[in-house]
Every structure is written in structure tokens, then in C-alpha cells.
Amino acid sequence: MTKELTKDELLxxxxxxxxxxxxxxxxxxxxxEGKIGGFLHLYIGQEAIAMGACKAxxxxxxxxxAYRDHGWAIAxxxxxxxxxxxxxxKATGVSGGKGGSMHLASSExxxxxxxxxxxxxxxxxxxxxxxxxxxEEPDAVLCVLGEGTTNIGYFHxxxxxxxxxxxxxxxxxxxxxxxxxxxxxxxxxxTNIYEKGCAYDIANRQLNGQDVIEMYQNVDExxxxxxxxxxxxxxxxTYRYSGHSMGDPERYxxxxxxxxxxxxxxxxxxxxxxxxxxxxxKADFEAIRAQVETELVEIVEFxxxxxxxxxxxxxxxVYVDPIPHR
Amino acid sequence: MARITYREAISQALREEMxxxxxxxxxxxxxxxxxxxxxxxxxxxDEFGEKRVRDTPIAEGVIVGAAAGAAIAGLRPVAExxxxxxxxxxxxxxxxxxxxxxxxxxxQIKCPVVIRTxxxxxxxxxxxxxxxxxxxxxxxxxxxxxxxxTPADAKGLLKAAIRGEDPVLFIENATLYQSRxxxxxxxxxxxxxxxxxxxxxxxxxxxxxYSKMLPVCLQAAEQLxxxxxxxxxxxxxxxxxxxxxxxxxxxxxxxxxVVVEEGWRAYxxxxxxxSRVTELAFDYLDAPVRRVAQAEVPLPYxxxxxxxxxxxxxxxxxxxxxxxxxxx
Numbered sequence: 001m002t003k004e005l006t007k008d009e010l011l012x013x014x015x016x017x018x019x020x021x022x023x024x025x026x027x028x029x030x031x032x033e034g035k036i037g038g039f040l041h042l043y044i045g046q047e048a049i050a051m052g053a054c055k056a057x058x059x060x061x062x063x064x065x066a067y068r069d070h071g072w073a074i075a076x077x078x079x080x081x082x083x084x085x086x087x088x089x090k091a092t093g094v095s096g097g098k099g100g101s102m103h104l105a106s107s108e109x110x111x112x113x114x115x116x117x118x119x120x121x122x123x124x125x126x127x128x129x130x131x132x133x134x135x136e137e138p139d140a141v142l143c144v145l146g147e148g149t150t151n152i153g154y155f156h157x158x159x160x161x162x163x164x165x166x167x168x169x170x171x172x173x174x175x176x177x178x179x180x181x182x183x184x185x186x187x188x189x190x191t192n193i194y195e196k197g198c199a200y201d202i203a204n205r206q207l208n209g210q211d212v213i214e215m216y217q218n219v220d221e222x223x224x225x226x227x228x229x230x231x232x233x234x235x236x237x238t239y240r241y242s243g244h245s246m247g248d249p250e251r252y253x254x255x256x257x258x259x260x261x262x263x264x265x266x267x268x269x270x271x272x273x274x275x276x277x278x279x280x281x282k283a284d285f286e287a288i289r290a291q292v293e294t295e296l297v298e299i300v301e302f303x304x305x306x307x308x309x310x311x312x313x314x315x316x317x318v319y320v321d322p323i324p325h326r
Numbered sequence: 327m328a329r330i331t332y333r334e335a336i337s338q339a340l341r342e343e344m345x346x347x348x349x350x351x352x353x354x355x356x357x358x359x360x361x362x363x364x365x366x367x368x369x370x371x372d373e374f375g376e377k378r379v380r381d382t383p384i385a386e387g388v389i390v391g392a393a394a395g396a397a398i399a400g401l402r403p404v405a406e407x408x409x410x411x412x413x414x415x416x417x418x419x420x421x422x423x424x425x426x427x428x429x430x431x432x433x434q435i436k437c438p439v440v441i442r443t444x445x446x447x448x449x450x451x452x453x454x455x456x457x458x459x460x461x462x463x464x465x466x467x468x469x470x471x472x473x474x475x476t477p478a479d480a481k482g483l484l485k486a487a488i489r490g491e492d493p494v495l496f497i498e499n500a501t502l503y504q505s506r507x508x509x510x511x512x513x514x515x516x517x518x519x520x521x522x523x524x525x526x527x528x529x530x531x532x533x534x535x536y537s538k539m540l541p542v543c544l545q546a547a548e549q550l551x552x553x554x555x556x557x558x559x560x561x562x563x564x565x566x567x568x569x570x571x572x573x574x575x576x577x578x579x580x581x582x583x584v585v586v587e588e589g590w591r592a593y594x595x596x597x598x599x600x601s602r603v604t605e606l607a608f609d610y611l612d613a614p615v616r617r618v619a620q621a622e623v624p625l626p627y628x629x630x631x632x633x634x635x636x637x638x639x640x641x642x643x644x645x646x647x648x649x650x651x652x653x654x
Contacts, residue, residue: 062399096432107434112398114431117422123388124423127395127403134351134377134401157388164383317433318467320491323567324520 043071048266050075052215067102090306119152129167148179166230181252197233209236335477353380354406386415397439410445425468453624458589464565475540482517528556536562591619
């Protein structure tokens, strides 16, 4: 049954999308200033997917994602201050400064990472779903992946096993059109990614990833279906405005293409919808933007002022059980 | 105490832990209906049912990964990889994921998964089915690697692995399955992971080994004793974390060491142990450390060629006499 979102819920989703976008823009600045190291993969343009999908998750449900994970962590309810602190490698970061941008996690939110080996988290997510089924719990797993991942062996191994064992898991593909710089048709024999679900006889559907309401309603239905019947494959069509990571020369696409997608911007789309339905006015969105700016200042301040990990952190958490002696 | 086989000891450990803790279950290729390709889990399906004895597709990546996922979500899975050669298909899961979670996510994610597998050559299975790549897996911090040589050690260490909170690769050896030894009946018989064991005391030379080569080293020690040479034989039992202390103590006494492993010499266990002894007991050594290991070739099928490539009892005797500067 399709669930309708209230005005307040829609405004909250709007706020989270704006926060995520500004968070990412700020991250890019901090990266340019050399305050963030390593790789940085921005979520700008794809916000509706994480916000809509996580809105459908119960607190006891589970989430695993790939490495373009800042938006997912925000959507799942992790403290944005601790996320930014992680990007800056600080002790107060969600992974204590040991994970970095690609390895965000929070066990208290059942967010089991932030995984940076493409496809590697699909078997893990399948195993989390196995545990749910084993313990006969009413929960489900949302496993998020890019479309490039659907060409990897793990994708097929995981969906096959999830289907054989009828595990409660939704595989949600964010199809942002490019695996790094390689467009879908050059890498995948099947370009409608959701159709790959047919090979394993599982429920599958293609969605407009720019529409937060459509994302929420469909992921909600898919999770309920997965709890009862087994795995689902969803494909959300979307686009990342930024490069694959910072420093991407973007030789593989045209400025026109980017502009075409900007017209379908997920935040503008929600604003138009709410204005049309007379659920909000321009002033409401402006108020949200102002509030996000204040929050962003606090986020960056917290991250920058946080301490680096202590030297003792270097050898901490290699093993859980004590090592007898050396 | 009962005198049982290595196979029975492993089977007993699994069965006892499955009765003790509902969260423990097993999954892998042919472990249920077939009863395990090495018959370790024969009868388990009837005893525990399909929920806890899960036959899987032939897909090592998802076998190991799904077991790991179930572990982080609170279960105690024991995944079986039919042979260690196939563990390379799950290598990414083992080293890029399982070994990293606890550290990389700053202690938030524990992954108490046990992966049982079988290594070693000598059974004419050809180059792809006969490897001893234990050291490859022992390279990664975050993972524990166990390779027992006796039924008692196999039982005590497997139970410790299942009860522990860390991910463990538990490497069995097919040629040991029929070997027998005394094993305590105690259901709480647990051995500490990461502790080497002196299997035979001696004053003249230290022989360090593990798994399949350990009994061969004990045979060598018996033969050497006839010539008045008393060898101390140390069983590593755990390859990571590696317990060097008894080795260093022994070398300080004997002043001579031979390291014996079934796998290749280059970058091997022997190289690591020799290096540590050089760092910790250099002044006590009266001879260069000798390594006995597999010839640097992919293992051939032909029986004679295969045996030629694998380390043998005379090679150990030869190496010991060599470090004692005796005629060989």
C-alpha cells in the first residue's frame, strides 16, 4: 500500500536534502584546502535516493552502502558533525578517524558501512539478511550499490543466494549513468539494470531517483515485500553533478548533459511539488536554507576543532580478544 | 580422555558448540546432504536440520561474505571452504573486509566468523588443489590463522575460535584427518589462540613446525635421538598472532634452529621465524637457521615428482645435522 507523506515529513526531507548538498559543497572546499585527505566522492544530485529510501527504513532495519556514503549516513540519522569529523580524520569522527570518507558506519543505527571495494558489501549485506531470517526477526536489509557493481560476480552470487534462501533484502542500485568514467552501455550488456533481477526471478522495478516521494514509497513497499517474500532489485535513475571523485577531469561527458540533468534537480523537484500542492511557499524553503547554513557552520567548527586521534589509537581495535603474549 | 581421530575431534568441537549455542551454525558446499567432502560434518544435517546446516551454491565469495554478514549481525557462523585453494575466490572478503571491520570502523563492528578449510598437498591432486598458502593469509593483521597438528589441538582451538570475538581462518590438513590422539572429553576444553606449544623437549637443536609437518618432525626427532641428538620440537599452532616466546627461549638453550613447513620457502613461515630469532636471539645462534620447505614449483601430479617437491623426513634430518655441523 502506497504511503502518503505529510507536509512536515516532506519539509524534513527537503531539509535533509539541502543539508546534504551543502555538506558536500563544503566538503569539496575543505578538500581543496587540504583539510580532507584521500578520495572524496560527492553525492550532489543523488540526494533524493538516500533521503527517500532511509525514510522507509525502520530503526531496526539494516543499511549497507558503497563508498559514496555521506548522504546515506546523514539520511540514516548519524550526526553530521561526527561525519564531517570523520572526513577530517578526527577522533570524534564516526569511525574515530580510522575509516575516512569511504568508511562511515554506526552500529547504533544498524549502518554497517560504507564499503569501498566495489561489490564487496553485497555478500555481507546478504549475510545480515541471513541473520534476520535465522533469528526470525521482522526486519530487512537495504543494500545500496552503483550500477557499475551489477557487472561484478558478487552481484550475481549475492542475489542468487538471497533468492534461493528468500532473504529479506532490497538491493537498491543507484544508476548515475557512469561507473567512474564509463557509461552504462559500454560496460553492461543490459542497460535497464532492473531487468537483471529477471535472471534470478526476483521482484524488480525501475524508479525515478530524482523524486524523493517516489523513492520513499517504492522502497517502503519493497522492504515490506522483502520481509515477507524475499529479495527485491530496485534501480533508481539519477545523476551525479560532480566528478566521480575530486580531481576527475570529466572527459567522458558534456556540459550540456550535466545541464540537462540539473533541470531535473531533486531538491527543485520537491520544491515545485510542494508549491503546486500549496504545502509550502518559497519563504519556507528559504527559512530551511538559512537554518542549514547555521547548522553547517557548527558542523565544520566541530570537525575542525576536534582533536586528532591519540597515538594509542594506532594499535587499538585490531583484535577484540586479548592476545596471550608475544 | 578418548583416543580419536583429527576428523572426529573437529567434528566433536563443531557438534558441541552447536549444542551449546543456538547462534552457531555451519554453511558451505556439500556440508549437509553429502556430509562434507572430508566427512567432517557427516550426520549433522539429520542432527541439526537445514536451518543450522546450510548447503550453499558453489560461490566462495558469498559463502564467506554472507557468513561474515551474519556474524556482524550477532550470529556465530562457521563457514566451510572445501579447500584452501578455493579460498582465493573469497580472498577479497577475507582480507579486504573481514580482517578490516573491527579496526576500520573503530571497534564498532565485530566479525566473529570462523572459516574452516583444508590445505596441503601429497595426494596427487595437481597444482591447483595441493597448495599450502597459509602464510598468505597470515600476512593480514585483523585475521587470526590457526593450523593445528593434533586432534586435541584441533578441538581446543576450534572451540576457542567459535567462542572468540575475532575472525578466524582455521586450516586443517587432509593427510591428518585419520591421525589419532588423546582428546579431553570436557565440553569446555579450550586452548588459547596465539600460543605455541613445545611438543618435545630437547637440548641440542630447536625444530619449529606446524600442521602436517609437525608429526614428521617428531619422527625425525626420534631418529635423531638414536644418534644422541636431542631435538626440541615446537608446534606453532597459530600462525597469526604468532607466539615467538617459546621459540626464542628454546634457541637460547639449543643455539640452533631448523624451521619446517609444507609450503614454499620464499617469503614463508621459516623466513619470518628466522628473522624474529635473528632480532631477538642473534647472539645465541651457533649456526645459520635452516629452512626445510617445498620446492619452488607448482606441485606436479606424478606421485614421485610430487613427493620430490614436498619436504620429507630425510630433509629434516639433513638440515638438523647441518646446523649441528655433523657429517650428513
